[in-house]
Amino acid sequence: MITRRITLAGTAILFLGLLTACGTSDAANDQVKPAGGTGDAINLGPNQNRIHAKKADAIAAKLPEAVRKRGSLTLGVSTGSAPPLNFYATDDKTLIGVELDIATLVADTLGLKPDFQAVSWENLFVGLDSGKFDGVFSNVTVTEERKEKYDFATYRLDELAFEAKKGGDWRVKGPGDVAGKTIAVGSGTNQEEILVDWSMENEKAGRKPVDIKYFQNTTDYYLALQSGRIDAYLGPNPTAAYHVASAGQTEIIGHFSGGGATIQGKIAATTKRGSGLVEAYAAAIDHIVKDGSYAKVLKRWGLSSEAVPKAEINPPGLPKPKN
Template sequence: MKKLKKVMTIVLSIAFTTVLLAGCGSSSNSQSGQDSQNTLEKVKKAGVLKVGLEDSFPPMEFRDNQNALKGFDIDMANAIAKKMGVKAQFVGTEFNGIVLALKSGKFDVIISGMSITDDRKKQIDFSEPYVQNYQIIVTKTGNTSIKGSKDLDGKKVGVGLGTTSEEVVKKFKNIKEVKKYDKTTEELQDLLIGRLDAVVVDEPVGKYYISKSDKKDQYTVLNERLSKEPMGIGFKKGDKELEAEVQKAFNELKKDGTMSKISTKWFGEDIYK
């Protein structure tokens, strides 16, 4: 009898603990969902939409000689925030850790020229695409040994750390060395001084930087496009109310011609025609 009582006591203890843990887990999940649902309310109450970005990605976002933050994404984020009745506040973050920073609540959205990929969609949600992006190859003018991706074998190639450029070059198995950079400007500079044979970069970023460089004649952009990558605004998983509000604001800006003006300003053409 004593043995039976002891067994029953153990069984009841285990059952109680299981229920307690399940309750805690349910509470935690419920709280997480509640936090996501309340993000829009918090933004409206504070009057601020916190935007995460990496500020060396021209023409999407970058700092000018006076350290002022400029770019396509900056103008778009400010216009979206205005439509929502709030102000945009920009939070600089290294791109390699930007998804984790969003998930931890450092800011409300990511607007940083981010390509929508299957891997990223497992971690965060995205708006509809707002820019169609491609990966391109840039070489130093006069380098006739690289005419396309097939010529990257045995070469040293620069990419942005944590970017889709880094993922794209993985399919080229015979590259001699892949060097990863925090800033696009650094990899393009290394290309000119001979530390790299080529750079793989987002098309709007590479072309804009080169067009503004006083050494633009020293860069050659190859015609080949390595991948097609739509860019989107990133949200925490389940943050559907904020996502819907931001998407609505963007759609209105596209309809009233604001996005066309921003596009022409930064890309030299209206990509929304």
């Protein structure tokens, strides 16, 4: 995942500067309207008017007593630079995005106040290990390796997307389609592992390997794509879909499960293994799915296609690395 906070100037480049003649911005109202004039305007302001859920006493009772008495959940989110997952509003200090909206609904259902702590990707897990965080809502994929240390309650499908300049006829359906191409990917992510595996597969088949590039934040990827320094960017589908809709200069040329060809990847609320929190999180997610607030949040951010019908506790995850 991305690990550096972008500045307000970076946010402006991503959401306003890249919208030339495509999407339109209304700075006074902190909104960006999707390219083509379809869909609801995207609220980038600090006043999010978040969707809320009502407390469910029976579900709140599943929490450990110490957490109930404290009255709050300390939740880790990765440093905000990956819209629409989590990113900074136009005031450059208020975190917004779909991950925070879903976490807020879960906290509401449990009758607790969410206390969001923004840290770098690797420090999400440090915070869980140390007991600093009650949970993490930050596009974390369930993996077999992570299940050794953490418990998971799923709330979204994990989908990846290749994003390229608009108007070409190149499409990605498998490893051979990226042979010899220059592809950017986030370091330390599941999508990096998939791309590295594909590159090795290409070499074994006598094809050219993938020229893999790494950048520090989202704006760097898109500037490199716009200038032609890379052919495509492989990242989370939500980020790609959001950028395509708002900027109108790129397109999705391939969709894949975050688990690759073997398993459907799933995004989950993550907590320290044995903390006693995962059952409450799963029940809260089931509750917001049933009351409709979950669907409203996904629609708000254009992610209805990633909805799950119910939470799963510690389902089969991405397999452990082969080496």
